Amino acid sequence: DAKTTQPPSMDCAEGRAANLPCNHSTISGNEYVYWYRQIHSQGPQYIIHGLKNNETNEMASLIITEDRKSSTLILPHATLRDTAVYYCIVRVLLGSGNTGKLIFGQGTTLQVKP
Amino acid sequence: NAGVTQTPKFQVLKTGQSMTLQCAQDMNHNSMYWYRQDPGMGLRLIYYSASEGTTDKGEVPNGYNVSRLNKREFSLRLESAAPSQTSVYFCASSEGQGRNQPQHFGDGTRLSIL
Numbered sequence: 514d515a516k517t518t519q520p521p522s523m524d525c526a527e528g529r530a531a532n533l534p535c536n537h538s539t540i541s542g543n544e545y546v547y548w549y550r551q552i553h554s555q556g557p558q559y560i561i562h563g564l565k566n567n568e569t570n571e572m573a574s575l576i577i578t579e580d581r582k583s584s585t586l587i588l589p590h591a592t593l594r595d596t597a598v599y600y601c602i603v604r605v606l607l608g609s610g611n612t613g614k615l616i617f618g619q620g621t622t623l624q625v626k627p
Numbered sequence: 628n629a630g631v632t633q634t635p636k637f638q639v640l641k642t643g644q645s646m647t648l649q650c651a652q653d654m655n656h657n658s659m660y661w662y663r664q665d666p667g668m669g670l671r672l673i674y675y676s677a678s679e680g681t682t683d684k685g686e687v688p689n690g691y692n693v694s695r696l697n698k699r700e701f702s703l704r705l706e707s708a709a710p711s712q713t714s715v716y717f718c719a720s721s722e723g724q725g726r727n728q729p730q731h732f733g734d735g736t737r738l739s740i741l
Binding site: 543557559564615617618619 | 631664667669670672717719726727729730731732733734735
């Protein structure tokens with residue numbers, strides 16, 4: 514299984530962009546990178562995912578390096594409500610089927626400050 | 628749009644008691660999952676159901692059983708609760724089995740076994 518490495522914590526000023534890095538140097542060619550976040554006492558919330566190309570949605574942007582060994586999640590204008598634990602996940606196959614399981618690591622605790 | 632709904636939100640059991648955790652999704656998803664989250668250990672997959680009528684073991688299935696009641700509902704049963712099963716349980720669903728299909732989570736059931 515591909516493993517991910519993230520810094521344990523980061524701070525960001527409210528209104529500024531938050532850039533959260535992730536290393537996944539053992540990722541396989543057909544494995545997707547997913548980002549989730551978990552706000553205290555809530556369930557994990559899906560943010561974005563990608564394979565090779567950069568992706569953008571209403572919540573965030575995902576930048577994946579050309580060699581796919583690392584990625585960065587960008588929250589363009591962080592708010593206090595973005596304070597959460599952010600998980601970078603490589604989705605892998607499970608069993609003989611094609612259902613992927615999510616391997617959650619320790620994540621990055623992002624603290625957005627006023 | 629409720630997404631994934633879990634009941635109950637909180638429960639306290641005595642060792643040896645049985646209980647069923649309920650999960651329902653309204654997104655017409657084919658695949659459903661049960662995870663547990665323990666401090667310092669991230670989320671671990673207990674069981675999953677790739678499609679209606681099928682269930683398979685995940686990483687930590689011992690002590691649990693599941694039922695895919697229909698396409699919407701996926702329940703997790705503890706036949707004889709043990710203190711080691713004290714955890715937060717999350718149900719998730721995804722449109723299909725592919726690695727390009729994100730899982731969406733409920734807000735969890737907080738279970739304490741005394």
